[in-house]
Amino acid sequence: MKKIKEGVYFIPGQDEMIPDSHVYVIGNILSGDLSIIDAGLMGKGGYKIREILNAGIDLSSIKRIIMTHTHLDHIGCLPEIIEKVPDAEIWMHISEAESIEQGDERTVYGMPMFQEMCQAQYGLKQGAFKLEVNRKLEGGETLEIGGMVWEVIHIPGHSQGCIALYEPSERILIPGDVVYADYAIGRFDLHGASGPELKKSLLRLGELDVDILLPGHNRIVEKVETGYILETAKQWAPYLV
Numbered sequence: 001m002k003k004i005k006e007g008v009y010f011i012p013g014q015d016e017m018i019p020d021s022h023v024y025v026i027g028n029i030l031s032g033d034l035s036i037i038d039a040g041l042m043g044k045g046g047y048k049i050r051e052i053l054n055a056g057i058d059l060s061s062i063k064r065i066i067m068t069h070t071h072l073d074h075i076g077c078l079p080e081i082i083e084k085v086p087d088a089e090i091w092m093h094i095s096e097a098e099s100i101e102q103g104d105e106r107t108v109y110g111m112p113m114f115q116e117m118c119q120a121q122y123g124l125k126q127g128a129f130k131l132e133v134n135r136k137l138e139g140g141e142t143l144e145i146g147g148m149v150w151e152v153i154h155i156p157g158h159s160q161g162c163i164a165l166y167e168p169s170e171r172i173l174i175p176g177d178v179v180y181a182d183y184a185i186g187r188f189d190l191h192g193a194s195g196p197e198l199k200k201s202l203l204r205l206g207e208l209d210v211d212i213l214l215p216g217h218n219r220i221v222e223k224v225e226t227g228y229i230l231e232t233a234k235q236w237a238p239y240l241v
């Protein structure tokens with residue numbers, strides 16, 4: 001677990017054939033009120049829990065798991081993590097929360113062919129990710145958690161219920177799969193995705209002052225250039241129609 005800033009920790013994903021999302025742990029350790037952001041791919045929960053334990057964190061201080069969105073590479077090992085922190089709440093955007101509660105996994109797999117492949121390869125059953133969501137976020141909330149303040153921003157386009165978490169004092173952005181380092185963005189061809197929505201979301205993120213970019217995959221950026229997200233939005237705009 002790498003310390004990015006006081007109250008912000010990074011556990012890199014371990015990609016297989018399918019990517020495994022990064023996990024961030026947010027909250028001041030001494031607050032005893034920590035949040036895990038995203039889970040990862042199937043089988044990738046164990047090492048993440050071990051990294052948290054190795055950092056000297058008592059699992060009882062993990063109060064919630066906040067999902068940036070519910071694609072398989074983020075939610076795959078959520079059941080494994082819940083097993084280790086059974087009292088933690090699950091928070092996510094309302095538009096994906098309702099599907100998850102109903103066992104509608106079209107967003108989880110993104111497309112039917114991928115669903116068949118993963119169910120065969122990983123022995124996943126229909127409804128494997130059906131669970132109760134404790135808090136349904138809508139965007140616009142200010143979360144006072146772990147002795148920090150994080151703003152929730154709804155940024156659909158990569159999927160319907162994508163959210164970003166933004167910490168304004170240190171200018172830290174956790175955008176899930178919406179924007180990555182190196183002018184890359186999330187794909188916009190899966191269930192619930194939309195190019196025009198993604199463009200709007202990128203422009204919305206482009207309004208923020210961001211120094212530290214902590215995406216769901218690939219490189220993290222600890223010194224973001226001014227205007228980086230807006231420039232990324234501009235480069236992609238012709239394709240997001």
Ligand SMILES: [Zn+2]
Nearest residue numbers: 069071158177
């Ligand atoms: Zn995704």
Ligand SMILES: [Zn+2]
Nearest residue numbers: 021073177216
């Ligand atoms: Zn992802």
